[in-house]
Amino acid sequence: MSGLEKSIQFVKGIGPQRARLLEKLGIKKIEDLLYHIPRQYRDRSLIRKINQVEPGQEITVAGTVKARDKIRTRSGRTIYKIAFADETGIAYALWFDQPFVFKNFVPDQEVLISGKINEKTWEQFKRPEFIHPNFETDGEGGLHSGRIVPLYPLTEGVNQNQFRRWINTVLEDYLGALREFLPEELLRERNWPSLQAAIGELHFPSDMELREKAHERLVFEELFLFQIKLMRKQEQKGQEEGYCHQAAPDLTRKFLQSLSFRLTGSQEKVWKEINEDMESSPPMSRLLQGDVGAGKTVIALLSLLKTVENGWQGAFMAPTEILAEQHYIKMEPVFKDLGLETLLLTGSISAREKKENYRKIACGEADIVVGTHALIQEQVSFNQLGMVVIDEQHRFGVQQREALLDQGQTPDLLVMTATPIPRSLALTLYGDLEVSVIDEMPAGRKKIITRVRKSDARPNVYKFIREQVKKGQQAFIVCPLIQESEKLQLVAAEDMFGYLNEEIFPDLNLMLIHGQVAPAERARAMDRFKKGEIDIMVSTTVIEVGVDIPGATIMLIEDAHRFGLSQLHQLRGRVGRSDQQSYCILMSDSDDEQAQARLKALTQFSDGFLLAEEDLRLRGAGDFFGTRQHGATPFRFADLIQHQDLLRLAREKAARYARLYSESDRRFPGEIVR
Ligand code: ADP
Ligand code: MG
Numbered sequence: 001m002s003g004l005e006k007s008i009q010f011v012k013g014i015g016p017q018r019a020r021l022l023e024k025l026g027i028k029k030i031e032d033l034l035y036h037i038p039r040q041y042r043d044r045s046l047i048r049k050i051n052q053v054e055p056g057q058e059i060t061v062a063g064t065v066k067a068r069d070k071i072r073t074r075s076g077r078t079i080y081k082i083a084f085a086d087e088t089g090i091a092y093a094l095w096f097d098q099p100f101v102f103k104n105f106v107p108d109q110e111v112l113i114s115g116k117i118n119e120k121t122w123e124q125f126k127r128p129e130f131i132h133p134n135f136e137t138d139g140e141g142g143l144h145s146g147r148i149v150p151l152y153p154l155t156e157g158v159n160q161n162q163f164r165r166w167i168n169t170v171l172e173d174y175l176g177a178l179r180e181f182l183p184e185e186l187l188r189e190r191n192w193p194s195l196q197a198a199i200g201e202l203h204f205p206s207d208m209e210l211r212e213k214a215h216e217r218l219v220f221e222e223l224f225l226f227q228i229k230l231m232r233k234q235e236q237k238g239q240e241e242g243y244c245h246q247a248a249p250d251l252t253r254k255f256l257q258s259l260s261f262r263l264t265g266s267q268e269k270v271w272k273e274i275n276e277d278m279e280s281s282p283p284m285s286r287l288l289q290g291d292v293g294a295g296k297t298v299i300a301l302l303s304l305l306k307t308v309e310n311g312w313q314g315a316f317m318a319p320t321e322i323l324a325e326q327h328y329i330k331m332e333p334v335f336k337d338l339g340l341e342t343l344l345l346t347g348s349i350s351a352r353e354k355k356e357n358y359r360k361i362a363c364g365e366a367d368i369v370v371g372t373h374a375l376i377q378e379q380v381s382f383n384q385l386g387m388v389v390i391d392e393q394h395r396f397g398v399q400q401r402e403a404l405l406d407q408g409q410t411p412d413l414l415v416m417t418a419t420p421i422p423r424s425l426a427l428t429l430y431g432d433l434e435v436s437v438i439d440e441m442p443a444g445r446k447k448i449i450t451r452v453r454k455s456d457a458r459p460n461v462y463k464f465i466r467e468q469v470k471k472g473q474q475a476f477i478v479c480p481l482i483q484e485s486e487k488l489q490l491v492a493a494e495d496m497f498g499y500l501n502e503e504i505f506p507d508l509n510l511m512l513i514h515g516q517v518a519p520a521e522r523a524r525a526m527d528r529f530k531k532g533e534i535d536i537m538v539s540t541t542v543i544e545v546g547v548d549i550p551g552a553t554i555m556l557i558e559d560a561h562r563f564g565l566s567q568l569h570q571l572r573g574r575v576g577r578s579d580q581q582s583y584c585i586l587m588s589d590s591d592d593e594q595a596q597a598r599l600k601a602l603t604q605f606s607d608g609f610l611l612a613e614e615d616l617r618l619r620g621a622g623d624f625f626g627t628r629q630h631g632a633t634p635f636r637f638a639d640l641i642q643h644q645d646l647l648r649l650a651r652e653k654a655a656r657y658a659r660l661y662s663e664s665d666r667r668f669p670g671e672i673v674r
Contacts, residue, residue: 003173008032011170025153094132118131192216201213222635243307267438292570319372326546345361392418418570466508493538497510511534530549537552
């Protein structure tokens with residue numbers, strides 16, 4: 001063992017208690033410490049003799065302590081002051097109300113003092129004086145001053161000097177244990193430092209340009225290893241034996257006949273691709289992309305039916321309860337007519353029902369199970385799971401996809417998303433999936449007319465909604481997102497509902513829906529809305545994804561600037577799902593420039609792909625995926641937007657060098673989530 005796996009509690013100065021603190025930062029092993037990189041640097045490399053100092057720049061002075069003194073000010077504070085000197089002169093350092101600093105300084109001690117010269121005393125007395133400078137005593141070898149000094153992301157109870165010392169210790173004792181694994185010829189070609197040099201440079205840069213090179217190498221190695229892992233995974237998949245579905249056309253034909261429409265050419269094409277995958281032996285892993293409203297659900301249902309006709313079970317996982325319920329309500333009667341049993345499994349169905357469902361799933365009585373991630377709980381065990389569909393995949397993490405796959409032996413997998421991930425990202429994150437695209441909307445769809453309105457236009461907006469409702473249309477009114485607090489959002493929705501219901505539309509049928517409404521009631525409300533018994537549905541963002549009420553043609557989004565672009569696109573996608581003209585009104589008083597740019601983009605583009613790219617450009621990759629998509633960007637160094645060139649390079653080099661890396665090779669420290 002190289003020691004890199006050892007617990008950090010054995011590092012000098014850390015111990016079990018501090019090790020627990022550091023665990024909060026994800027640091028457990030020595031290796032984690034080496035890879036915990038500074039968030040920024042302070043340049044304290046400018047060393048000056050005392051007779052050369054002047055205010056302005058951050059400088060470091062080396063000297064010996066001559067005297068120390070305690071001074072009480074009239075305002076009741078205490079100044080702790082030291083005088084120190086080098087061969088050219090004398091300077092001072094002082095601290096307010098910090099008695100403990102004194103214990104660091106005894107006469108004749110050597111010190112390094114870093115900071116800026118105080119301008120006031122300099123101008124008045126030409127006296128070089130540092131206030132609250134950084135200091136270093138007893139030969140720490142210029143760890144905290146006299147160099148470019150790292151500042152780390154830390155947690156409470158740990159300070160920078162301490163942490164720097166630990167890093168320094170670990171670098172001294174363990175840096176040698178890091179093994180180079182990039183091909184030498186590649187390092188030479190790119191002029192990159194070795195792994196050891198790169199890690200050292202990252203913590204204690206000798207200059208910022210070299211640090212950049214080191215960082216670039218680490219970004220690359222991360223993307224490179226990721227690509228190799230993807231390639232290996234693809235290879236394995238090719239060898240795996242999955243279910244080989246038979247043609248079995250009866251159920252799907254009957255189902256298609258029951259629909260009121262015919263598949264678009266694009267849907268036909270995608271269904272054919274899926275069929276081919278299902279009928280071949282390697283397990284299918286396919287990503288189905290199609291903009292909001294393009295008609296992905298039908299395709300999912302077809303593949304579930306195909307698996308059932310082969311005698312197996314199908315699972316359909318959705319990210320929200322309301323969406324799972326909706327899918328269930330739509331599917332259940334249709335499938336029943338085909339002689340199939342469909343079950344719903346979410347967190348809020350009763351314990352008794354759950355137990356009964358588990359039983360039916362286990363013995364194979366249930367043909368198709370629709371649910372939320374309740375589907376991947378331990379108690380759920382399928383008799384023979386042949387097909388897994390994940391709706392709105394971008395809302396799930398990578399781990400969840402794999403958890404559901406672990407349920408069956410090697411079922412076929414179809415993941416669906418309306419978030420068209422730009423190609424460079426898709427290749428990186430979903431490189432192990434085949435991609436099918438529905439790139440055609442059902443016939444007759446019209447562009448949703450989208451406008452931004454300030455709240456002083458409210459009367460007109462309400463008037464417009466009223467007119468439309470009188471013509472038989474239906475509306476969604478979505479209440480503002482208040483931070484991430486569901487509770488506050490609920491209050492806002494209740495207030496808004498009260499106001500609209502009593503003051504604005506007392507004569508119309510309004511309904512309020514949010515996450516806390518009991519499932520049965522929620523389902524009933526959605527059903528009534530669907531039947532046209534309700535004119536206006538006031539809601540929180542629970543209706544954001546997937547909800548399909550073709551009769552609704554007006555979407556009013558309050559405080560629209562608080563939402564991300566992709567989220568707005570999803571919300572807007574709740575209307576425009578028939579051949580009727582639909583409208584989306586974005587209410588916002590924000591004058592934030594970026595928010596304005598987002599809203600404007602929405603009025604211009606209706607294509608989700610363009611919007612996603614715009615979103616990505618405006619917000620950067622981290623936000624694009626959001627915190628919800630845990631595990632989606634497993635990178636420590638790489639930023640997929642900023643480092644697109646390195647990503648391309650990594651792909652190219654991975655293809656070239658993959659054979660050098662055997663299964664047993666070291667993996668990326670900290671472990672890639674996948
Ligand atoms: P999404 O791709 O956003 O999940 P859905 O599958 O919910 O979209 O489909 C949106 C609406 O379009 C649904 O009401 C669905 O019944 C309808 N639809 C799907 N395919 C077609 C088609 N080929 N022609 C007409 N309407 C369709
Ligand atoms: Mg959908």
